[in-house]
Amino acid sequence: MIKMIGIAAVVFSCCSLGLLKSADMKKRLLQLREWQRLVMLLEHEITFNVTLPEAIRTVGNRAKEPFAGFLKSLCEQLDSYTGRSFSEIFVWEATRHLENSSLHSSDIRELCQLADMMGNASKQMQKQILEHYLEELALTIHNLQAQLPEKQRLFRSLGILGGAFLGILLL
Numbered sequence: 520m521i522k523m524i525g526i527a528a529v530v531f532s533c534c535s536l537g538l539l540k541s542a543d544m545k546k547r548l549l550q551l552r553e554w555q556r557l558v559m560l561l562e563h564e565i566t567f568n569v570t571l572p573e574a575i576r577t578v579g580n581r582a583k584e585p586f587a588g589f590l591k592s593l594c595e596q597l598d599s600y601t602g603r604s605f606s607e608i609f610v611w612e613a614t615r616h617l618e619n620s621s622l623h624s625s626d627i628r629e630l631c632q633l634a635d636m637m638g639n640a641s642k643q644m645q646k647q648i649l650e651h652y653l654e655e656l657a658l659t660i661h662n663l664q665a666q667l668p669e670k671q672r673l674f675r676s677l678g679i680l681g682g683a684f685l686g687i688l689l690l
Contacts, residue, residue: 526689530682537678541671546621548663550585554622554630555656557582557590562649565642571605572597589616609634629655 557578564574572594579590593612597605610631617627629652636648 522689526686529689530686533682533685534678537675537681540674540678543621544663544667544670544674547623547626548660548667550621551626551656551660551663553583553586555653555660557586558649558653558656562646562653565645565649571637571645585617585620589613592616605637606631606635626659 560578560581561574564577565571569577575590575597576594579587579594582590589612592615593609596603596608596612601608603611613627613630613634617630633648633652637645
């Protein structure tokens, strides 16, 4: 009886793991779309001759989590004048706030590269950098969206089949 309960727990865990991975991919897509929206808003704010910290503050007030906390903390750090560069502060806050999100480390690395280019650039250059970044982000989102149904089905199937295999193996 205890063995059967253990087998059922293993099968259930494997199935749940597949479903969680599938849901995490969907969440990553939603978070990338939210970030895309925020970058568009940032570009719009910069167009109207607003300084970068003010633009980030305005966009942060419109953001959803996990980006709302990240942008608000970034503004607080920029206002505190710690002597660190924009890029250093951005990388620190992005790593701290976005590491537990559904974004991959490559997504966060691209965000940090964006900050490297944005820090000391003129407003016109910042706008061009954001336009280029938005094109790359749109391509990433498009690719992820095209692969999403297939990969979700794959992870769900692997979870179920892995659970069944372990269940049979434990019998």
